Amino acid sequence: MDDQIRITGKKIDDLQDVISLMRQSDLGLPLQFVNMKS
Secondary structure: OOOOOOOOOOOHHHHHHHHHHHHHOOOOOOOOOOOOOO
16 A cells, blocks of 8 residues: 555544544654545
8 A cells, every 4th residue: 555554443433543643643754544434
């Protein structure tokens, strides 16, 4: 998937927690979140 990572989970809350954690981290990389289905 080139420069992409894929996160899967059963609960939407778990995925939102991962997004929150990634946003709080200072990774020095541009982040974009796509294809979040409910």
